Amino acid sequence: MQGIPAMLGLLLSATVASVDQLKFLHDTLESVHKEMYISTLLVMQRHQRQSAPDPLQPFYPLAWPTLRIDKGPSVEITRETTYKRPALALVYMDAYEDTVLLDALAESFNDMRVTRIVIWLRVPVSEQLLATICQQATEHSFLNLLVLEGTTSAHRLQPFPRAHFQSIQIQMSPHKIFPIPWLNFQGREAKTQVSLRPPQSFYWKDPLTGGERCSGYIYSLMRTFAEKRNISLVLLQDTAGEAEMDWTTELNETIRGGDLDLPMTGHFANLRGPNQSRINALVGIITITIAVPCGQELRLGDLFISICVPTMIPYMLVNYLCFTVAESLLGAIYNIWAHRRRRFRCINMLLNLRVLRSILGMAGELPLRHRTATALGQLVVCMSYAGFLTATLFGAHLSTLLTMSPQYRHIHTIKELRDSNLTVVFNRMSLSVITQKVDPDFVSSQLPNVQLMLVKDQMDLVTSLNTSYAYQVFAYSHDTLWSAQHHSIRRALCKSRHLDLIRDIPYSIVLQQNSVYGLALAHFVDWTWSAGLLAHWYSHAVHDMSYSSIGPHRYLPQPIGARPIALQDYKTGWTLLGAGCLLAVCVFIAELLVARRRARIVGRN
Structure with a gap:
């Protein structure tokens, strides 16, 4: 900011605006910089030809690195600027047609919708112009936008619950110019739906009352997030077609169409679609492995x-x-x-x-x-x-x-699994991860006998401990397979580290690109991790899943039958004892013979 006051003497010779307007712009930028420093200034002007006026001419040299663009080809700015180096976009509008600059700005600010935007108007303000800017801000999900008018007037965008402008006095207001907008959504409605993917979100029946209700650790996360951030969740009911929808396949299309604002499910971070948010709300790190029938218990x-x-x-x-x-x-x-x-x-x-x-x-x-x-x-x-x-x-x-x-003789390696010709049950999301990130021919060459199922049907078989198949499961601490068997020391399905397909994959919430909930949800998820709430919600979801109608029948292996000790049980012990005594007698006789022979040799000498 040292360069700006030094050049204020040039304001009298500026042809772009009056002295008062330039001073108002200068004071506003200085106040914004004091709130949160500006590392990069993005200046947008519809005309970048030599004869066009330069709105920042009196301010040179500027205190910030400056990037100047127009409505032409967009310049993509990385999202790291939002966290490490806060930027500010200064949009210069001297005609009503300059509102197209907001479209170009949206293309440059993907996943950066919380970046501060200052619009400097050089045309008379009308209700129609503010309505147009407000409509574009809503369409592009801009959250921090300020319109400067004249020498003292400013209009700040209030994005929630519906976008509108509020007139403020920058110099006289005790509040921040750009407050954090995503701490309170003021009752904004957000559409969501239970994904029927336990333990993320599912319906379960209370064994005591018989009533059905929602459960799942992501369901609890979304519900608490909505309560803390003043969001009105609209839970969409399942229709006949949606109940059988495989979310692993239809999720991208569902989010792209805007049908869901806060999906109650997650996705692998490296499989995000082009229209999904790049802001990570990490809810876990999991391993894709295969659970196989344990087989016969070893004696x-x-x-x-x-x-x-x-x-x-x-x-x-x-x-x-x-x-x-x-x-x-x-x-x-x-x-x-x-x-x-x-x-x-x-x-x-x-x-x-x-x-x-x-x-x-x-x-x-x-x-x-x-x-x-x-x-x-x-x-x-x-x-x-x-x-x-x-x-x-x-x-x-x-x-x-x-x-x-108890220990079991079960399959330990991929080769043994392939030779056993056992059917391996996969869901489509995991299969797409393996074919895209591991090897496209891995499944056909190493696991030729694969059957695809919906996640819900697959989890029903796993929680019921059906040993007719091998299952692709997600391995982590206290996972679904552990919860189905932890009450017994015996196991029906077993895992081995040599059966791990992919280890330590980040798993995050899926949101639409440039969603207004992206940054708010990411910060909230980080807070739940630090408070231990995610682990609590997960254990509660596993408890509900284990004691609900999802897995009513479990087939744990029968223990080896116990019976009273009989004399025949000592047969092996008596055999070993007899063999030891016989060996001792033979050694004793051999020592006597050797000693007698040595005595004879000594007597001869």
Whole structure:
């Protein structure tokens, strides 16, 4: 603003307007700048030829970067200016035909309808002219618009509930020139409709009263948003055709036609149509995955073989080999140092009872009478410590097996799913995401057996835990599949990370492009995230969905039948005990034979 007062001396020589009018414009721009700084000034004038007057000639050099355009080809300005660098559009009108500049301004200010606009009129103001400007402001959803007339008069646009102009005195008014318009919509009507996509918005029957009402976390979001921002929601009733409408396909056309102002549904941010708002009201981040039937429950023996054996056997073998080699090396070093000749026997490497006894956690003797007592004794201590760790690890695995939830033998990878020829139920929105963002041929090559369903029908099958199909579902914390099975430790449908198709996709509210509710809804959604309301609404919607008529029948797998312990249950234990005793007897006999042979050899020598 330093350059503007310095050039006020040129006002007397200006041919565009009088001194008072220029001073009024200067004071208005300065007041607007004090409210919120102007980073970019967009000047619009219908004639940009050399002979046309320049309304800003007395103000040069300006304090802001200035962009000058006319009604010709539009210049698209990015929406980041709205948040990071607030701009201001100065529209110069010296004829009634200059109202076409608002059309050009609308093309340049896509998704920036809250940007401040100042119209400087150089023609007499009439009711017809203000009505024309008001009509164009309504058509283009301009929210912050100010008309300057003469030297003292100004007309500010009041966009809600219906657009009209209000005369204000800028210098005498204690209020802001451009107040935030979307904090109070003053009862403006907004059309909406339940999307029948649980848990977003759906109808459910109260199990106690039998009455039907609306529920869903986006339904609660829209209802609270309307209450806080003074919006009158008009809930459209479902007709026979609309009740069966697949919102994933018809949503773009519905919003484009203006049939819905606040749809009670969301969409993937990367699949927005050309006529949808670019202002993100993020309501979640989800993962597209596939839930498959869990199959048969694994028995304890199968779990032991699949979990303990792959972990314990390699660990014990590595310890056995390391300690056997270490003991053999120490023995060889001792023989060399003592000048004793002793043959190396492979049987000592294959069957070393001292090492085996230590690894199994049994006590080992310390060779205190030999010259290698220190080194060999430390080795025995290390072997005993390794055996202690092995026994502890085995006990931890065994305790985990005895206390863990039931495990199932189900499909874990896409290849297994393809080989199983199991039908996978998709909805159209998820299928379009995969074909457009992953691979157009992914479904045909990896999932040849795909069936499309409406979202409501798909959710009915999922919540009823029907195991005849595999289902494309959205995975996130406490999702629909979890809510249908969390009351039981057993599962009918299971998920695996190797079945994830796309991870961490932003999910946002869908609005019409340049909607007057866009920025207000985005700020309100951010506030609900910080207050924890979205998580609360979601858990409440999941509760309603779980205990309503959406999924009245759930088919959880039957647990393995429990029966009293009989003698036959100890058959495996007695077999292992007998085998161990037999092995101990054989080892004892072998040690006696080896000791007798050594005694004979010593007697001969």
